[in-house]
Amino acid sequence: MDLFEAGLEARQAQDQPLAARLRPRNLDEYIGQEHILGPGRLLRRAIQADQLSSLIFYGPPGTGKTTLAAVIANTTSSHFISINAVLAGVADIRQAVDEAGELRKLHGRKTILFIDEVHRFNKAQQDALLPWVENGTIVLIGATTENPYFSVNRPLLSRSRVFQLQSLEPADLTRITQQALADPRGYGNHRVALQPDALAHLVDVANGDARTLLNALELAVETTEPDTQGQIAIDLEVAEESIQRRALLYDKEGDYHFDTISAFIKSLRGSDPDAALYWLSRMVYAGEDPR
Numbered sequence: 001m002d003l004f005e006a007g008l009e010a011r012q013a014q015d016q017p018l019a020a021r022l023r024p025r026n027l028d029e030y031i032g033q034e035h036i037l038g039p040g041r042l043l044r045r046a047i048q049a050d051q052l053s054s055l056i057f058y059g060p061p062g063t064g065k066t067t068l069a070a071v072i073a074n075t076t077s078s079h080f081i082s083i084n085a086v087l088a089g090v091a092d093i094r095q096a097v098d099e100a101g102e103l104r105k106l107h108g109r110k111t112i113l114f115i116d117e118v119h120r121f122n123k124a125q126q127d128a129l130l131p132w133v134e135n136g137t138i139v140l141i142g143a144t145t146e147n148p149y150f151s152v153n154r155p156l157l158s159r160s161r162v163f164q165l166q167s168l169e170p171a172d173l174t175r176i177t178q179q180a181l182a183d184p185r186g187y188g189n190h191r192v193a194l195q196p197d198a199l200a201h202l203v204d205v206a207n208g209d210a211r212t213l214l215n216a217l218e219l220a221v222e223t224t225e226p227d228t229q230g231q232i233a234i235d236l237e238v239a240e241e242s243i244q245r246r247a248l249l250y251d252k253e254g255d256y257h258f259d260t261i262s263a264f265i266k267s268l269r270g271s272d273p274d275a276a277l278y279w280l281s282r283m284v285y286a287g288e289d290p291r
Contacts, residue, residue, distance in 0.1 A: 018218035019211045021185045022176075023067050025074050031179070032064060032172040032210075036163050043163060050076045052112065054133050054140040056148050056157070059165030062209030065143035068165075069114045072141065078110040079103050085120035090128050100138045111138050118142030119151035126153040133159050167208025174203055176210050180217060191231045192221055198239035205243045216243035260286075 024030040027037065027044060036043045046052050052072070057065040073080040081096045100111030113129075115121070132138045133156065140160060144151060148162055168176075177199060180186035198220075206213035220234045220242040227233060260283055267275035284290055 017215065018180060018186055019214040022180055022183060022214065023070050025071070027071060027075065029179075030064065030068065030071055031175050032168045033068075033165050035166070037068075047072055047075055050078065052076065052078075052139055052141075054160040056118065056140075056142045056144065056152065056160045056162045057165055058144055058146075058148050058162055060167055060208065061145055062206075062211035062213075063165040063168060064210065065165055066116055069116075069141055069143060072112065073114070076112060078112045078139065080112050080114065082114040082116070085115050085117045085125075088115075090125055093125065093128050097132045097137060100132070104137060110136075112141055113138040114141045114143070116143050117145075119144040119146040119148070123153060126156050130155055130159070168210055169208070170203050173206055173208070173210060173213050174199065176213065177202065177217060180214060187221055190221070191226070191229075192234065193231055194234045195236065197236045198234050201236055201239045202243055212243065219243075257288075 027047065030037060035041070038044065043055075057068060059065060069082070073082070079100065081099065083092050083096065096111075096113050100113070103109045103111055118126075129138075129140060133140050140156075142148075142152070142160070148157060152160075177194070181192050181194060182188050194217075202213055202216055202220075206216065216239070217234075220238050221232055223242075224232050224234060224238055260279055264276060264279035264283065267273075267279055
């Protein structure tokens with residue numbers, strides 16, 4: 001790498017959104033998901049020992065699926081290949097498998113293939129992975145917002161261990177915000193004063209989604225002029241302008257849609273008007289056709 005390439009990489013890193021710049025580099029920096037990554041938990045032990053089998057991370061947006069894959073990439077000694085199922089096809093899988101086979105034959109090194117949005121692969125594309133997962137040429141890590149028991153082929157699912165990531169707790173989101181304000185990759189080199197009621201609003205409306213929270217924080221900081229002392233003051237009014245709607249977990253045809261409708265129907269059958277109104281309001285707020 002020459003000076004020009006190094007300078008370009010540095011500029012590109014600086015131009016990334018706050019959520020991308022702040023991705024944890026190791027397990028100690030990772031916040032949340034204690035049920036699978038807490039001290040002594042199986043997944044944490046497997047990552048630390050570099051003894052991973054094929055995995056599928058399943059959960060809502062902004063809960064750390066891709067981030068966890070990046071942590072594994074930084075922690076493991078295995079070769080790491082990342083592709084996105086939206087853009088990739090069977091040719092990309094073959095290229096990754098060829099690269100993994102070459103490394104395994106020449107250097108005895110394992111390869112981890114991370115596939116983001118793995119549910120976007122059709123049956124043929126998922127089937128193309130099976131022989132190489134089966135014989136250990138690649139260790140598959142898939143990330144999906146869809147229920148893998150419906151969206152991932154059963155043969156591939158039987159060769160993988162599924163870990164469900166949950167929406168982040170308010171305490172987790174608060175820690176992530178504090179980390180963003182203290183870390184030099186975020187706003188550690190800026191004088192940002194985030195008022196408690198503004199922080200509480202950002203955390204509440206983000207609704208367990210760290211990416212939504214960090215995007216709102218970035219918008220608030222970048223669009224607020226420093227005062228005469230060079231301090232960027234983020235009050236409740238600025239926070240409300242930066243994140244105005246709660247990010248609901250909802251989709252048109254997936255699990256969240258049917259779970260919400262089911263809860264609404266059960267509330268009606270159970271003669272619980274408050275619950276029925278809640279689930280109805282949630283559907284309308286998320287954009288469901290009122291008819």
